[in-house]
Amino acid sequence: MNKYWLTAIALSIMTSANAQHKVLTEKDYEHAESFMAYNTSKYIDNVGVTPNWLEGDNFWFTIKNANGTQTFLVNPEKKTKTLTTEYGKGLASPPPTARRRGGGDEVLSPDGKKSILIKDYNLYLKDVASDKLTQLTTDGVKDYGYATDNAGWKHSDAPILRWSPDSKKIMTFQQDQRNSKEMYLVTTNVGAPKLEAWKYPLPGDKEIPTIRRVVIDIENQKVISLNIPPDPHRGTLSDDISSSGTFDDIDWKADGSEVAFVSTSRDHKNEKFRIANASTGAVREVFEETVKTQFESGQGTINWRYLPATKEIIWYSERDNWGHLYLYDSTTGKVKNQITKGNWVVTRLLKVDEKTRTLFFIANGQDKLNPYFGHFFTIGFDGKNLKDLTPEPGNHMVTFSPSGKFFIDNYSQPNVPANVVLKDINGKVVSELAKTDVSRLTATGWKAPTPVTVKANDGKTDIYGLVFTPSKMDATKKYPVIDYIYPGPQGGSVGSWFFSASRGDNQALAELGFIVVVLEGTSNPGRSKSYHDMNYGNMAENTLPDQITAIKQLATKYPIDTAKVGIWGHSGGGFATAAAMFRYPDFFKVGISESGNHDNRNYEDDWGERYNGLAENVDYAAQANQTYAKNLKGKLMLVHGMMDDNVPPYNTLLVVEALQKANKSFDLVIFPNSAHGYGPYSAYMMRRRWDYFVQHLLGAEPPRDYKMVGTVIK
Numbered sequence: 088m089n090k091y092w093l094t095a096i097a098l099s100i101m102t103s104a105n106a107q108h109k110v111l112t113e114k115d116y117e118h119a120e121s122f123m124a125y126n127t128s129k130y131i132d133n134v135g136v137t138p139n140w141l142e143g144d145n146f147w148f149t150i151k152n153a154n155g156t157q158t159f160l161v162n163p164e165k166k167t168k169t170l171t172t173e174y175g176k177g178l179a180s181p182p183p184t185a186r187r188r189g190g191g192d193e194v195l196s197p198d199g200k201k202s203i204l205i206k207d208y209n210l211y212l213k214d215v216a217s218d219k220l221t222q223l224t225t226d227g228v229k230d231y232g233y234a235t236d237n238a239g240w241k242h243s244d245a246p247i248l249r250w251s252p253d254s255k256k257i258m259t260f261q262q263d264q265r266n267s268k269e270m271y272l273v274t275t276n277v278g279a280p281k282l283e284a285w286k287y288p289l290p291g292d293k294e295i296p297t298i299r300r301v302v303i304d305i306e307n308q309k310v311i312s313l314n315i316p317p318d319p320h321r322g323t324l325s326d327d328i329s330s331s332g333t334f335d336d337i338d339w340k341a342d343g344s345e346v347a348f349v350s351t352s353r354d355h356k357n358e359k360f361r362i363a364n365a366s367t368g369a370v371r372e373v374f375e376e377t378v379k380t381q382f383e384s385g386q387g388t389i390n391w392r393y394l395p396a397t398k399e400i401i402w403y404s405e406r407d408n409w410g411h412l413y414l415y416d417s418t419t420g421k422v423k424n425q426i427t428k429g430n431w432v433v434t435r436l437l438k439v440d441e442k443t444r445t446l447f448f449i450a451n452g453q454d455k456l457n458p459y460f461g462h463f464f465t466i467g468f469d470g471k472n473l474k475d476l477t478p479e480p481g482n483h484m485v486t487f488s489p490s491g492k493f494f495i496d497n498y499s500q501p502n503v504p505a506n507v508v509l510k511d512i513n514g515k516v517v518s519e520l521a522k523t524d525v526s527r528l529t530a531t532g533w534k535a536p537t538p539v540t541v542k543a544n545d546g547k548t549d550i551y552g553l554v555f556t557p558s559k560m561d562a563t564k565k566y567p568v569i570d571y572i573y574p575g576p577q578g579g580s581v582g583s584w585f586f587s588a589s590r591g592d593n594q595a596l597a598e599l600g601f602i603v604v605v606l607e608g609t610s611n612p613g614r615s616k617s618y619h620d621m622n623y624g625n626m627a628e629n630t631l632p633d634q635i636t637a638i639k640q641l642a643t644k645y646p647i648d649t650a651k652v653g654i655w656g657h658s659g660g661g662f663a664t665a666a667a668m669f670r671y672p673d674f675f676k677v678g679i680s681e682s683g684n685h686d687n688r689n690y691e692d693d694w695g696e697r698y699n700g701l702a703e704n705v706d707y708a709a710q711a712n713q714t715y716a717k718n719l720k721g722k723l724m725l726v727h728g729m730m731d732d733n734v735p736p737y738n739t740l741l742v743v744e745a746l747q748k749a750n751k752s753f754d755l756v757i758f759p760n761s762a763h764g765y766g767p768y769s770a771y772m773m774r775r776r777w778d779y780f781v782q783h784l785l786g787a788e789p790p791r792d793y794k795m796v797g798t799v800i801k
Contacts, residue, residue: 110787264296290695300313
């Protein structure tokens with residue numbers, strides 16, 4: 088009798104357990120996938136304005152909506168916007184000035200008559216009309232070539248140089264990598280694998296790439312070497328000297344007689360402003376600035392300018408804890424006056440009007456809603472008459488008309504669709520151009536994320552982010568939370584603060600039964616220097632304490648189950664995810680770490696030495712994730728492409744080995760022939776990510792091998 092009772096009880100328990108076990112179907116995944124950008128974009132009307140400029144600042148643009156495509160012709164002087172059916176008749180815009188041609192491997196001169204290309208490590212001049220080649224340099228050799236862009240994770244064939252405005256000279260360099268270490272990757276294929284090898288120095292290496300700066304007189308085919316020692320392969324804006332695909336930190340005098348440039352030290356702490364005589368190579372030292380952590384000249388663009396007509400320099404510095412502009416005397420190297428000041432930051436200097444002595448720039452920190460919202464300002468060289476030309480709340484992006492008398496202002500917020508207006512240079516609205524309409528999208532059940540403000544781990548500093556909740560909430564339950572993280576320090580988790588109907592798969596994940604948070608923690612750019620430097624020299628802490636305390640605060644406002652916290656990220660976010668799982672194993676329960684730079688001794692020198700400091704001054708080993716792998720308690724998936732030329736896969740393999748030594752269970756996804764991103768396998772990785780969180784954080788069963796859009800791999 089007892090035997091039968093025990094069997095009945097066991098069956099009852101099993102039946103109850105099975106009834107409670109949630110199963111997600113393909114319909115659930117299809118619903119989630121409907122929130123991806125490739126599915127939401129078709130329901131959004133009147134998106135953006137791309138101007139096609141005509142004579143006299145006139146322009147035409149097209150927008151799409153439920154009624155089809157509409158074309159408008161705008162006359163700023165007459166303040167008219169006319170709907171036209173004459174699309175393609177007389178509305179063609181002049182061809183844009185091309186900078187590169189020949190598949191991107193040639194740099195075109197300003198006059199469009201000639202271009203420069205690399206051949207056998209030397210530079211050649213091509214006549215555009217005849218295709219005739221003329222060799223400009225002869226001493227370039229392997230690992231000591233001219234204008235090469237192949238240090239660290241960059242290894243393209245595009246030449247790095249800067250033409251003089253008169254198209255008669257170029258400034259470039261001969262890059263010395265002869266003593267730099269190499270990186271190796273091996274393909275996976277039937278038969279013998281192919282070895283990929285290139286120069287990839289690491290933090291602490293004795294030898295790193297250096298550049299011997301030269302000016303080349305095109306007309307006389309003469310190479311003039313500047314009379315200074317070679318510089319480290321560094322720049323003021325990014326890690327190296329070619330962040331924008333051109334030679335950074337260069338500003339020519341209009342007649343090509345001299346060129347101003349900035350030399351950056353290996354650790355990014357010292358900047359030397361120099362002016363070279365383009366005919367003799369003589370270099371004059373103007374001034375230098377040294378900082379304690381790392382110097383940068385702006386966000387997204389280099390903000391210094393050389394003004395030879397008045398013998399002045401516009402210089403960008405964070406010396407008062409905020410990124411501001413200063414006016415220098417280029418003869419004495421002394422500061423004439425600080426131009427901008429206050430508890431806000433200039434991010435991008437867009438235009439310098441030397442005649443009216445006026446600057447036009449984007450700055451963060453003066454919008455009451457959010458310090459990351461950029462507005463468009465004007466100010467005099469003397470620091471007077473500061474004016475916000477875009478006072479409307481939101482994040483602003485501007486485009487100048489050819490004459491500079493007008494600009495197009497596109498502004499929005501993460502949860503407020505864009506408005507696009509035409510304004511004159513004084514900020515007065517000339518014409519309403521377009522307003523993004525999401526009513527058709529909203530009718531499908533879509534909703535925008537919610538902007539949030541919480542306190543950082545210090546209990547004082549405000550940090551900002553976005554929260555994604557399911558479109559249909561169950562008021563009786565709490566939801567597991569997923570923290571999407573990209574800690575920087577060169578960027579942040581939110582990325583763009585403009586409106587976007589779909590931000591990756593954040594809302595899609597929410598639809599599967601999660602609350603997804605995206606938090607801009609401390610040590611990210613766009614605010615004060617002290618904010619950005621909070622984790623300088625200690626990347627392992629990078630914003631993780633902020634994430635934890637923020638999620639706990641959000642749990643008082645949202646139905647978040649803090650016992651079920653997941654985290655994922657890619658690249659720097661992959662590093663942060665593993666660090667979270669190892670350093671805070673009682674808080675983070677499930678993590679997916681993609682392509683992480685887990686040990687910055689195994690990542691390129693210029694990034695680590697910029698944001699972390701030189702290896703002799705910082706304990707890189709103490710920050711490496713494999714050091715703490717033994718602390719893992721939760722479920723961790725590691726992911727990497729084996730042909731990752733940005734973050735080499737050995738970063739993840741070091742963590743794999745440490746986990747194995749510690750007898751820890753984990754999951755591993757390898758893409759044998761993928762680089763830093765996973766290319767055609769990206770959709771597969773997204774599906775695996777959904778499955779992993781559904782299984783281990785939601786405690787449910789996902790549909791087996793669900794096939795997402797774009798998963799067909801040839």
